[in-house]
Amino acid sequence: GEDVEQSLFLSVREGDSSVINCTYTDSSSTYLYWYKQEPGAGLQLLTYIFSNMDMKQDQRLTVLLNKKDKHLSLRIADTQTGDSAIYFCAETPNRDDKIIFGKGTRLHILP
Amino acid sequence: DTGVSQNPRHKITKRGQNVTFRCDPISEHNRLYWYRQTLGQGPEFLTYFQNEAQLEKSRLLSDRFSAERPKGSFSTLEIQRTEQGDSAMYLCASSLPGSPTYEQYFGPGTRLTVT
Numbered sequence: 001g002e003d004v005e006q007s008l009f010l011s012v013r014e015g016d017s018s019v020i021n022c023t024y025t026d027s028s029s030t031y032l033y034w035y036k037q038e039p040g041a042g043l044q045l046l047t048y049i050f051s052n053m054d055m056k057q058d059q060r061l062t063v064l065l066n067k068k069d070k071h072l073s074l075r076i077a078d079t080q081t082g083d084s085a086i087y088f089c090a091e092t093p094n095r096d097d098k099i100i101f102g103k104g105t106r107l108h109i110l111p
Numbered sequence: 112d113t114g115v116s117q118n119p120r121h122k123i124t125k126r127g128q129n130v131t132f133r134c135d136p137i138s139e140h141n142r143l144y145w146y147r148q149t150l151g152q153g154p155e156f157l158t159y160f161q162n163e164a165q166l167e168k169s170r171l172l173s174d175r176f177s178a179e180r181p182k183g184s185f186s187t188l189e190i191q192r193t194e195q196g197d198s199a200m201y202l203c204a205s206s207l208p209g210s211p212t213y214e215q216y217f218g219p220g221t222r223l224t225v226t
Contacts, residue, residue, distance in 0.1 A: 004153070042115075043154070043202065043217040088153050098144070098167070099215065101153030 004102035006089045011108045018076040020105045022089030025070065029091040032065060033099065034074045038085045046074070046087075076107075084109045115218035117203050123224045124193055131189045132221045136205030143186050144204040144215060145178055147171065154202055160186060161208060193225045 006022040024032070033048040049056045049063045049072075056063045062075040076083055086104040093100065116135045124130050136143045142161050146154035157176070158168045162183040172178075175193075180186040190197055200222050204215040 042219040045215075090153070097142070097159060098156035098169075099146075099154075101155070103151065103153050 004089050004091055004100055006087075006102040006105050008103065009106050009108065011110055012079050013110045014079060014081060016079055018074075018079045018083065018107055020074045020076075020087050020089075020107065022072040022074075022102055023070055024072065024089070024091050024100075026091060026093050026100075027067075027070065029093055031092045032063075032072050033088075033090040033092075034061075034063065034072075035088040035090060035101070036085045037088065037104070043088070079107075079109060081109050083107060115203055115205050115216055117201075117218040117221050119221060120219065121222050121224075123226065126195060126225055127192055129189065129191045130193055130223060131187050132201055132223075133185060133187050134203030134205075134218060135185045136203070137216055139207070140205035140216075141183070141208045142206045142215075143180060144206075145186070145188055146202040146204065148200040148202060148220070149198070157188075190223075193223075195225050198223055198225045 003025045012018040030051050031048050034046045036044045036046050047058050047061050047063055049065050054065055060077045064073045072089055086106050088104045089102040090099045115137055118133045122130055144159040145157040147157055148154040156169050157172050158178050160180040163180055175191045178188045200220040202220045203218045206215045
């Protein structure tokens with residue numbers, strides 16, 4: 001079946017790195033994503049990784065994919081107050097068009 | 112074009128009433144998706160269209176729900192005889208056909224509260 005799991009909360013001090021982890025069950029997933037949702041705002045695609053990649057870096061964001069363990073992580077370097085949001089891990093099952101989302105990790109920034 | 116738009120942004124209705132939401136996709140985006148997000152959960156896929164054709168429906172879409180896209184542009188999602196469990200954020204997304212699914216662009220959503 002298709003399932004995406006992630007921890008619900010993470011607290012990080014401003015300036016530190018945040019690491020949000022996710023596991024998924026569908027080994028045929030083609031794309032894996034990280035979305036950001038701020039209060040009152042829509043879903044914003046932060047970054048994505050294709051299933052044949054191990055790592056992707058985009059400015060302060062680093063995505064690591066371990067296909068063997070079906071584990072995806074998002075590292076945010078130098079976390080800022082503006083990074084406070086809910087982060088959703090998501091996947092696209094093979095040859096499918098819908099996106100399967102996790103429940104989201106609420107990132108709280110400590111001063 | 113400023114992106115996917117949804118109307119209304121908020122809707123409060125009494126149990127048993129019918130409600131209809133509208134989604135206007137990005138122009139030239141042939142695919143249109145509906146998702147539902149309940150409190151504390153991630154978005155869940157409901158259905159999607161390519162042009163006028165509804166290609167897939169989730170088991171979450173009960174008989175009380177109907178989605179249409181009559182001219183292949185905007186779409187409506189109607190919920191009949193609303194129940195308190197229908198309270199959620201209803202999200203719409205659009206994409207070009209054949210594009211990788213990371214190119215689904217989401218609207219701001221319609222928040223439904225059923226009292």
